[in-house]
Amino acid sequence: MQYKKYGLILLFSNLLVVMAWVCVNGVQINKIASQEAFRASFMEDIAEYQETSFRTVVPAAASDQRVLECGVLEKKPVYDLNDADYNTLLKIVEAEAGGEDENGKLLVANVVLNRVNSSIFPDTVTEVVYQREFGVCQFSPVIDGRINRVKVSEETKKAVERAIYGEDISQGALYFVARKAVAADKMQWFDRHLTRLFAYGGHEFFG
Structure with a gap:
């Protein structure tokens, strides 16, 4: 009976260790998956922004507006002197x-x-x-x-x-x-x- 008691305690302890390992690694896996999903979403947003900016700047340049490289119109003088x-x-x-x-x-x-x-x-x-x-x-x-x-x-x-x-x-x-x-x-x-x-x-x- 004494051996059975110790055997059950040892088995229960091993089960706790296994469950803890599964939980920790599950959190890490979810964290990595979340990071990858965020990174993919972020890169998609950047690509969409660059495409939109390009479409905005190019027509302005094509219409003879003076634009800077970043797409901002040149600053004009406050005083228009002859x-x-x-x-x-x-x-x-x-x-x-x-x-x-x-x-x-x-x-x-x-x-x-x-x-x-x-x-x-x-x-x-x-x-x-x-x-x-x-x-x-x-x-x-x-x-x-x-x-x-x-x-x-x-x-x-x-x-x-x-x-x-x-x-x-x-x-x-x-x-x-x-x-x-x-x-x-x-x-x-x-x-x-x-x-x-x-x-x-x-x-x-x-x-």
């Missing part, structure tokens, strides 16, 4: 900020374009740059003729391009001045009548 306004903007930025870094040049371009957008200034770049108020020019390079003598640098072209495409770091400034280059009595007008926004490089900017 040749005269574009060249005037290049020259005034070079004349006013030729010694500044690219952001300093961008700021001057921003101020000119802010004036174009403002109701209290003329509506074009050329009119803004050559504006006279009470017979006085608004920009010193127009007064002394430097605007016609400058050689526009590549950095100035990049800064102006950034401004034309809508990059504005000016906080809405409508005026700028180089304090060290202006007589004290003229500087008082800026300090008394305008709001100083910030300084950058050799210029202070006002709104």
Whole structure:
């Protein structure tokens, strides 16, 4: 009887081990099967997306639309300047900020374009740059003729391009001045009548 008892216990233990092995391996098999099914479904989705994207981009290119490799339309400039306004903007930025870094040049371009957008200034770049108020020019390079003598640098072209495409770091400034280059009595007008926004490089900017 004692041997039968131990025999039954041993048999029962072996059955438990076998059942545990079957359960563990069954879970692994199901997991692998699920992974394979997911991988197959994912690859089908990718193939369908690529086919759809190809059908979308090709007709656009065939219809003379300018598209990038990823199918996104090219970014357009915010300001549509004619040749005269574009060249005037290049020259005034070079004349006013030729010694500044690219952001300093961008700021001057921003101020000119802010004036174009403002109701209290003329509506074009050329009119803004050559504006006279009470017979006085608004920009010193127009007064002394430097605007016609400058050689526009590549950095100035990049800064102006950034401004034309809508990059504005000016906080809405409508005026700028180089304090060290202006007589004290003229500087008082800026300090008394305008709001100083910030300084950058050799210029202070006002709104």
